[in-house]
Amino acid sequence: MENTSNMEALKNALYDKTYNCPICSKNFAAKTIKVGKNQVISIDSDLYTRYSIVNPLLYDALVCPYCGYAALVKSFDSLLPKQKEWIKTQICANYKSHPYSEYTTVHEAIHKHKMALLTCITKKGKTGEQAYIALRIAWLYRDLGDEAQELSFIQRAYEGLNEALSTERFPLFGLDEVTVMYILADIGYRLGKVLEAKRFLSTVITSPGISPRIKDRALDLKDKIFHDLNESEN
Ligand SMILES: [Zn+2]
Known part of the structure; x- marks a missing residue:
């Protein structure tokens, strides 16, 4: 972001929050949006919501910098003992630390969401949760103007949400x-x-x-x- 006043507004809208990783038990800090700072500007027809200062999707997927465990903020702590084992052996064992910027770019947010999707598949998470993450990846690709990737993740979200309707309990992440x-x-x-x-x-x-x-x-x-x-x- 070149514009200095935009950068100022962004800095003022965020604060550092400490998270404790449920897999490796280490603490790490991640930017979080202050309540009330960010106003809704417009909503796309599929409910992708645009905000005045910062896109919440940029800060809503967490990746532990030590072990690579990744999830959306809302589901970060909810893991069964068995799921922790699968994540440790299938994700953390091979994880090489990936540097992210202090202020997440759209590309980095896509990377973090893909890590969250991979982790969700690894923990055998619900189809609805996987579909919800896929939908958000599609939205981030929309911001990049990458229509082919957007549609491919929309397809994935469509199949998963459709299946979740008949197999899972709602609400799904508040929907x-x-x-x-x-x-x-x-x-x-x-x-x-x-x-x-x-x-x-x-x-x-x-x-x-x-x-x-x-x-x-x-x-x-x-x-x-x-x-x-x-x-x-x-
Ligand atoms: Zn960790």
């Missing part, structure tokens, strides 16, 4: 079932799965207790799909 169905409709549409997207939307729109925010977005997407289908007939 309820209807919100996940809405995301599936939108990313399905991005992947060209128009009929599936329509099916998810009908369920979303008729769900009792749906938030007006999601309902409005669902109706917008329904219009867009309707328009596309008409276009293709003419």
Whole structure:
């Protein structure tokens, strides 16, 4: 970031938080965003949220610099003894320390999320958790303008979230079932799965207790799909 006032705002919005690694028991510091500093500017149709000062995704995947254990902040401490063993033997045993900048770049955030995804697969984490991490990697690739990688991770997120709907309990990282169905409709549409997207939307729109925010977005997407289908007939 060349702009000095932007850099100042970024520094002021972050503080160092100490984490204790559940695998190697060492402490390490990582930047965390101060509550209330960062305002929402806009939200993409698949709910990727843009903020005024700093993208929270840049600071939400933690990698222990000593052993390579990686996870999203919310699931960092939740490990079963068996999962710790798998991570120690399959990740930490081969880990070579990777230097990251003090202020995470988008490329570094992708790297950290990929480490978290690998760790999640290694600990045999839930499909929904893996899909959620994949969706965030897709969003980070969107910021880089790398459409091929974005779509490949969207595909992965789509399959995992779809499977999680019928096999797992919700909420998933704070997302309820209807919100996940809405995301599936939108990313399905991005992947060209128009009929599936329509099916998810009908369920979303008729769900009792749906938030007006999601309902409005669902109706917008329904219009867009309707328009596309008409276009293709003419
Ligand atoms: Zn560690």
